[in-house]
Amino acid sequence: MKVLRSIAPRSLMGILMFVSAVMAAGQNRPVYVPHAPGVTPPPVRITNSIVPGEIPPAGATWTKAVNSPPVSVGSMLLLTDGRVLVHSEPNCTGCTGDYATWYTLTPDSTGSYINGTWLKVATLPGTYAPLFFGSAVLPDGKVVVQGGEYNCPNSNCSAVWQSKGALYDPLANTWTATTPPAASNIGDAQSVVLSDGTWMLAQCCAIAFGHGTFPVYYYFDESTLTFTTKSNSSDGKFDDFDEEGWTLLPSGLVLTVDAYTSNTILTGMNSEAYNSATNTWSTAGNTIKQLWDSNCNRGGGSFEVGPAVLRPDGTVFAAGSSDCAAGHSAVYNSLTGTWTAGPDIPDSNAANDAPAALETSGNVILEASPFSGTFTAPAKFYEWDGTNLTAFPTPPNAVNTPSFVGHLLVLPNGQIMYTDFTKDVEFLTSVGTFNSSWQPTVTSVDSTLVAGSTNTISGTQFNGLSEASSYGDDFQNATNYPLVRIVNNTTGHVTYCKTHDHSTMGVATGSTIVSTSFDVPAGIETGASQLFVVANGIPSAAVAVTITGAGGGFSLSANPTSVTVVQGSSGTSTITNTTTGGFNDPVTLSASGQPSGVTVSFNPTSITGTGTSTMTMDVGSATVPGTYTITVTGTSGSTTATTTVSLTVTGPTGSFTLAASPKTITVTRGGLGRVNLATTATGGFNSSIGLTASGQGANVLVLFKPSTIPAPGTGHAAMQIKVAANATTGTRTITVTGTGGGVTKTTTVTLTIN
Numbered sequence: 001m002k003v004l005r006s007i008a009p010r011s012l013m014g015i016l017m018f019v020s021a022v023m024a025a026g027q028n029r030p031v032y033v034p035h036a037p038g039v040t041p042p043p044v045r046i047t048n049s050i051v052p053g054e055i056p057p058a059g060a061t062w063t064k065a066v067n068s069p070p071v072s073v074g075s076m077l078l079l080t081d082g083r084v085l086v087h088s089e090p091n092c093t094g095c096t097g098d099y100a101t102w103y104t105l106t107p108d109s110t111g112s113y114i115n116g117t118w119l120k121v122a123t124l125p126g127t128y129a130p131l132f133f134g135s136a137v138l139p140d141g142k143v144v145v146q147g148g149e150y151n152c153p154n155s156n157c158s159a160v161w162q163s164k165g166a167l168y169d170p171l172a173n174t175w176t177a178t179t180p181p182a183a184s185n186i187g188d189a190q191s192v193v194l195s196d197g198t199w200m201l202a203q204c205c206a207i208a209f210g211h212g213t214f215p216v217y218y219y220f221d222e223s224t225l226t227f228t229t230k231s232n233s234s235d236g237k238f239d240d241f242d243e244e245g246w247t248l249l250p251s252g253l254v255l256t257v258d259a260y261t262s263n264t265i266l267t268g269m270n271s272e273a274y275n276s277a278t279n280t281w282s283t284a285g286n287t288i289k290q291l292w293d294s295n296c297n298r299g300g301g302s303f304e305v306g307p308a309v310l311r312p313d314g315t316v317f318a319a320g321s322s323d324c325a326a327g328h329s330a331v332y333n334s335l336t337g338t339w340t341a342g343p344d345i346p347d348s349n350a351a352n353d354a355p356a357a358l359e360t361s362g363n364v365i366l367e368a369s370p371f372s373g374t375f376t377a378p379a380k381f382y383e384w385d386g387t388n389l390t391a392f393p394t395p396p397n398a399v400n401t402p403s404f405v406g407h408l409l410v411l412p413n414g415q416i417m418y419t420d421f422t423k424d425v426e427f428l429t430s431v432g433t434f435n436s437s438w439q440p441t442v443t444s445v446d447s448t449l450v451a452g453s454t455n456t457i458s459g460t461q462f463n464g465l466s467e468a469s470s471y472g473d474d475f476q477n478a479t480n481y482p483l484v485r486i487v488n489n490t491t492g493h494v495t496y497c498k499t500h501d502h503s504t505m506g507v508a509t510g511s512t513i514v515s516t517s518f519d520v521p522a523g524i525e526t527g528a529s530q531l532f533v534v535a536n537g538i539p540s541a542a543v544a545v546t547i548t549g550a551g552g553g554f555s556l557s558a559n560p561t562s563v564t565v566v567q568g569s570s571g572t573s574t575i576t577n578t579t580t581g582g583f584n585d586p587v588t589l590s591a592s593g594q595p596s597g598v599t600v601s602f603n604p605t606s607i608t609g610t611g612t613s614t615m616t617m618d619v620g621s622a623t624v625p626g627t628y629t630i631t632v633t634g635t636s637g638s639t640t641a642t643t644t645v646s647l648t649v650t651g652p653t654g655s656f657t658l659a660a661s662p663k664t665i666t667v668t669r670g671g672l673g674r675v676n677l678a679t680t681a682t683g684g685f686n687s688s689i690g691l692t693a694s695g696q697g698a699n700v701l702v703l704f705k706p707s708t709i710p711a712p713g714t715g716h717a718a719m720q721i722k723v724a725a726n727a728t729t730g731t732r733t734i735t736v737t738g739t740g741g742g743v744t745k746t747t748t749v750t751l752t753i754n
Contacts, residue, residue, distance in 0.1 A: 062395045062418070065425040066115050069105075071097025073419045075133075075475045076409050079170050080141040082107060082483060082496025084409065084417065085121070089131060090155060091405070091421040099129035099152035102168070105425075111413055111485070111494035114427050122562075125177045125627065127153040127690045127739055128164045132474040134191035134201050137481065138222060141500040143168040146178060146201055146220075147186030149474070151692070153739065158692045160707065161187030161204060167225060170498070172644045173561065174629060178225040181218055185209045188474045190245050192467075194276050195252040195506035201227065202241035204473065207262045215240050215262075236281040238272060239263045243292070245472025247308045247316055248480065249334045250465075250508035252276065255284055257318055259292040259303045266297045271332070271339070288341040289328035291320035293352065293374070298324070302374050306351025307470035310334070310507065312362045312438050317342070317384045319351035319366050323374040327351050329389065343389045348372070349380060353404035358468040359383075360414045360537045361432030365392055369403040379403045395426040407475070410468040412483045412496070414537035438465055440482065440533040440540040443513060449486075449531075452522035452550040457484065457533065458515040464535030465508045480507050482533050484518040486547065489528040495521060522550060522580075554579045554587055556634045556643040558615070564648040568621040573645050575615050575632055577607040584609050587634040587641075591615070594630050597623030598647065607634075617647055625649045625686055625711065651741065654685030656713045658738045658745040666752040670725040674718055675749050677704075679738060681713035687741030689713050695735045696751070699724035702734065713740060721751060729753045 074089030084105040088097035100123045108115040124130075130148025137143055146165030150157040163180035180186070187204035194200055199220040206216035215237045218227040231237065243259040254274040260266075269291070271284040295301030306319030306327060314335045320328035327350030329342030345351065349368035352375060356366045363386075369379040379398040382389050395418050398406070409417045416428040444458040467478035484497040497518040504514050526549050530542040557576045565571040577587050586608045591600035597620035602613045615632065627648045634641045657680045667673040679689050689709040693702040701722040709715040719736065731752045738745045 059431045060393050061429050062393060062426045063114050063429065065427065067117060068423045069103060069118050069425060070120070071101065071103070072422050073097070073103065073425065074405075074407055074421050075135065075477070076407060076417065076419060077135060077137050077143055077477045078409060078411065078479050079104070079143070080137065080481060080483060080500060081170065081498035082412060082485070083170075084113070084411070085143060085168070085170075086419065089421050091131060095421055098155050099131055099157075100124040107413075107494065109493040113411055113413065113415065113417065122168070122173050122175050124166050124175050127151070128166060128177070129153045130162065130164070131157060132188040134186065134189045135475050135477065136191055136193050136199050137478070138193065138199060139197040139481070139500070139502045139505055140222070141170060141498055142222070143170070144178070144199060144220065144222075146180075146191070147189050147204070149188035153690070153692070156692070156694065158694065159701065160692070160703070161185040161209070162707070167222070172629070174644065174646055176225065176629070179227070181227040181229065183211050184216070185211065190241060190256075190473045191476050192246040192248055192254055193478065193480075193505045194254070195248070195504055196276070197502070197505050198276070200230075200254070200276075205240055205242040205261065207240045208242065217241065230279055235279060238270060238281070238283075243303045243305050243473055245305060245308055245470060246274075247310055247470065248467050248478070248507055249273075249310065249316075250314060250506070251334065252506055255308065255316060255332060255334075257287060257291050257305050257308065259305045260294070261303050266294045266299055268294075284332070285337065285339050287318065287330045288339050289320065289330050291318055291328060291330060293321040293323055293350075296322070296324040302352060304352045304374070305472055306354055307356035307366065307472055308332075309356050309358055309364045309468070309470045310466040311358065311364060311386065312435065312465040313386065314508070315386070317356075317364045319345065319354065319356060319368070321352045322350040322371045323352065325371060327368065327371060329384075345389065346382065346391065347380060351403065353472070353474065355403070355406045355408040355469065355471050357408035357410055357416050357470075358466050358536060359416070359430045359432070360434045361430060362386075362435070362438070363432070365408070365416070365428070367398070367403040367406045367408070375402045375404055377402050379406065395420070395424075397422060397424045397426075407471070407477070408469055409477050410479050410537050412485060412534040412537060434538045439538055440464075440535050442531070442533055442540050442543050445531065445543060445545070447544070448546045448548060449520050450548050450550055451520055451524050451526065452553065454517055454519050456515055456517050458513055459533060459540065460511055460513060461509060462502065462514045462516060462533055462535055463505060463507055463509060464538065466536060467507065468536040479536055480505060482516050482535055485532045485534055485539070486520075486524065486545070487530045487532070488525045488547075489530065491525060493525055495524050497521065520547070522553075522555065550580070553639065554583050554634065554636065554641055556632060556641045558632065558643045558645045561644070562646040562648070563617065564650060565617060565619045566650050567619055567623055567625070567652055570616055570618045571647070572617070573615045575602065575613045575643070577611055577613075577634060579610050585636045587636045589613055589615075590633050590635065592631050592633065593628060594647070595623060595626070595628050595649070598628075598649070600630060615645065619649055623649050625651050651686030651712070652684040654681065654683035654741070655743050656681045656685050656689060656738070656740070656745060658736065658747045660719070660736060660747045660749050663748070664750045664752070665721065666754060667721055667723045668754045669723055669727050669729065671723055673721040673723070673751070675721065677717045677719055677736065679709050679713055679715055685741055685743070686712040689738045689740035691717055691719075692737050692739070693719070693734055694737070695733055696721070697728070697732050699727035700751070700753075709738070709740075719749070723753055727753055
């Protein structure tokens with residue numbers, strides 16, 4: 001667990017100790033020669049005796065973004081059209097933004113992200129505003145986020161280990177809520193896209209929260225936005241998933257280092273591998289050195305585990321966490337299934353929640369900070385070359401922050417992007433380059449590509465040799481999928497084509513022929529060009545292509561793209577038809593996807609040439625409240641174009657009351673208290689009501705069962721107050737807030753701790 005920087009550091013298991021009873025007793029530096037896949041790497045040096053005399057790689061530099069983001073940013077994922085999707089995360093004093101907002105960073109016409117521009121995109125649905133969550137880019141190019149250690153509506157963060165989630169469609173620029181798994185606390189869970197494209201997600205701490213007697217994990221069904229439980233009592237997983245990270249291996253297995261948050265063995269050093277073909281877990285061997293924080297086998301540690309990154313030679317570099325000594329490291333050979341001890345992290349540092357990423361040279365960069373205090377500044381960077389772990393240039397702001405605030409993302413130009421909850425976004429330009437055997441190769445693609453068309457491209461190693469980045473739990477931003485880059489020969493301008501429907505998400509696929517689809521943008525420059533497939537920042541050899549214009553045509557857009565209408569009322573959006581190439585035929589408009597009770601009309605019903613039409617959505621009084629995506633289709637002969645409008649239907653104006661009983665409660669340290677909450681809808685109010693708490697103070701955990709009162713808003717919930725054994729005695733006031741349908745109500749409960 002990481003913590004809000006305004007909250008004193010503490011471990012998740014420290015908070016949950018009373019929930020679960022499962023806690024048991026440069027110069028002189030050797031020249032690095034890249035390892036080809038399958039070639040045995042050189043011996044690992046496990047001491048750091050000469051590290052202070054070594055020099056960071058000459059020429060590796062960090063460069064600040066020319067255009068700072070409008071808000072403080074953190075988690076980020078690489079979209080398959082070359083843009084970076086970045087989450088607003090103002091998790092520091094003086095930071096700005098909110099946790100429901102996302103931005104994209106678009107590279108300039110030369111492909112530079114340093115000179116890129118920021119654009120605010122759609123916000124998350126409802127009151128979902130997470131911090132520290134599971135995340136992935138799916139094979140169709142959409143993005144899924146689920147869970148959250150904290151939920152922060154209006155930037156008011158509460159530790160709730162929530163299970164809400166949403167799916168982002170970059171084409172429609174919309175977020176759609178997923179259906180959370182029943183009886184779950186996803187929280188700051190780990191996740192991975194399996195080789196077959198299935199997104200696998202853990203429940204962070206099912207055992208600790210009392211949701212079962214064994215660890216729980218799920219497969220995501222994108223077609224229904226639901227989750228299927230895959231875990232069972234005989235699947236072989238040794239301990240709960242909390243704090244662990246998952247690394248996809250060339251074999252398709254998923255590697256994890258146990259954190260022992262359940263079945264705790266203070267001297268434990270086990271690792272495990274998941275086999276999706278059999279849906280079973282089995283031991284992957286002893287890590288030789290302990291990589292989770294057990295407080296040096298004394299107990300009371302944070303249980304954190306550092307990142308683990310697969311390298312092109314098939315080894316996984318795994319960094320360790322500690323709050324009592326320098327973090328250890330270990331190396332897993334995925335070819336032999338064996339572990340080798342690695343060096344301790346220099347400078348008495350540890351990877352207590354920390355990012356790592358793969359450079360195009362095959363080396364791994366790691367951020368770490370002092371083990372003392374677990375989550376303390378300053379952070380430093382190191383580079384693992386397969387033999388040595390040495391000092392590396394550090395972003396300027398890292399001296400002010402611990403490692404847990406850092407995020408790393410490998411970009412398609414080979415740079416690595418860094419964010420740290422501030423507006424200081426940095427880009428690493430490394431030295432060294434890739435081995436040619438690591439490059440994707442293109443075996444089949446049309447030599448003439450039409451602007452606005454969808455095409456198929458085939459070849460080898462389109463997904464790269466690694467997921468390329470690692471953090472563990474809290475967020476994931478793997479880039480093991482192909483991007484298609486086209487460079488115009490005359491202007492040198494760079495265009496990324498959206499890729500989707502990859503034939504595999506496996507890494508290091510070797511000589512196997514794989515494929516993906518890509519969309520050539522309608523506005524791309526025409527003429528002779530060079531096409532590249534890029535994976536993890538490594539491009540294929542250039543393929544000569546010719547880009548031709550699409551001829552006359554049209555496209556649709558909507559303004560606004562989101563409309564909110566009260567039952568019994570109507571709303572409008574302006575539909576614009578934009579023509580190209582002299583196209584001047586009538587375009588007839590129609591709508592689909594509207595719910596029962598909603599009538600959509602257009603005035604005029606058709607548009608000739610470039611022009612507009614007013615789209616009116618009449619919402620009946622009995623229409624079920626909710627958010628719906630309406631697809632507007634323009635048809636002219638056999639040619640069609642679409643755009644979407646998001647319609648949110650709300651109930652009539654009303655309110656609700658929120659009451660607590662008892663209003664005063666006394667709980668002994670280490671104990672548990674319960675308060676009954678009741679909500680009553682009035683005046684036609686018809687909405688779900690989300691419950692949050694504040695003011696409980698340190699070492700007091702407040703949970704709501706359920707955390708949301710369903711629509712129409714009349715219902716009950718139990719508020720559980722769990723007081724840690726080390727909580728401060730005395731009296732405090734807990735404010736309970738109910739939010740729904742645009743209405744917020746509060747009540748208070750006086751808590752006395754003996």
